[in-house]
Amino acid sequence: MIGQWHEGHRVELLENGEEYYPRLFEAIAAAQHEVLLETFILFDDPVGRQFHAAVLAAAQRGAQVQITIDGYGSAWLPEAYTAPLIAAGVRIHVYDPVKTVLGRRTRMFRRLHRKLAVIDRRIAFCGGINLSHDHVRDYGAQSKQDYALQIEGPVVDEIRRLMLETTTPPVRRQWRWRRRRQAGAASEPPRQAGDALAALVVRDNARHRADIERIYRVGVRAARHEIIIANAYFFPGYRLLRDLRRAARRGVRVRLILQGNPDMRWVQWAANTLHDYLLRGGVHIYEYCERPMHAKVAVIDGDWATVGSSNLDPLSLFLNLEANLVVRSRPLADALRASLERLMQHHCRRILPEDARRRTLLRQLLSYVAYHATRRLPAFAGWLPAHAPKHTTLPAPGTTAATEPPAAPTGD
CATH class of the missing domain: 3.30.870.10 (Endonuclease Chain A)
Structure with missing residues (x-):
């Protein structure tokens, strides 16, 4: 269950993109069955292109790859970036796509701000680092200071369930068990891997506010x-x-x-x-x-x-979808x-x-x-014209996008 302590984890701290990206890309390169990833920002830049190459190779060797990006943070991801991935079988979900008005993005509230990854139900990553070049020092003076965790153990399956839940519409709840079983049928659920206690703690707009x-x-x-x-x-x-x-x-x-x-x-x-x-x-x-x-x-x-994605400010504490690991x-x-x-x-x-x-x-x-x-x-935002966040699964070029109803409340 979300927020419960679990025993038996191996956890490692990763500081900045210099430590995080090599570990993430190495894990994706070793993936045999499944790669799940959520991020607020994915850019078509040097880091984004390394990620592109890693997941494209994983999909081409038969792994099921699902990427969920936020429609505000990743609003300008070009089709030239996504089309080769979709053609290789990668499912790309956009959480609550936004429109631009005079070059400005709309709907800045209630965003998917989490940064999570699960590979083969064996290893997970959680933190505050996006997939963008500004998390490594060679970006320049405006590169960011940040952290992530690499974790193995029982909480990995909890993170995985959360990520699948986010892209599963409520009308299909009766099929969730079957979808999860199919998605992970070829890989073993995580077992105890160390001696650390860990809990996944989330913030959503339903049961974990x-x-x-x-x-x-x-x-x-x-x-x-x-x-x-x-x-x-x-x-x-x-x-x-x-x-x-x-x-x-x-x-x-x-x-x-x-x-x-x-x-x-x-x-x-x-x-x-x-x-x-x-x-x-x-x-x-x-x-x-x-x-x-x-x-x-x-x-x-x-x-x-x-370590996680949640700031201590109103956007993170009252509006966005967030995820932290407590260890x-x-x-x-x-x-x-x-x-x-x-x-x-x-x-x-x-x-x-x-x-x-x-x-x-x-x-x-x-x-x-x-x-x-x-x-x-948050209360002011609630007075604005309401809209139900939707997921759009990016289509193959020349076809129509599949828009899904609002995701089910996150959590178990």
């Missing part, structure tokens, strides 16, 4: 010694902010790594409105300044860690902690209490308005 925020709050409230959170877009709810302050006041060392070189300037401004409140409560804040921060990770007390493993926590310590020591600027803008009456009023306006963004 607040699960990711809830698991963060559980971890923070249980912390006894240390909390480190690195998050690209940090604007959480008051309850999580209050839990962080309370943890600091009971003696837990609480450190946040936030944007210092943001790809969107308003992100840094929004986080800045929270600085004074957190700093006065004893929370330490660092701004990562080397390049844009894209991470969505946390480590608590040296044995609890989460109890000292080796993984040590690896993530060491990486975050390196960022804080060498690439961050610490925000001291005296650096935070004083909360004058005018500033408190502006902060109050900005905070509550942003936090209520």
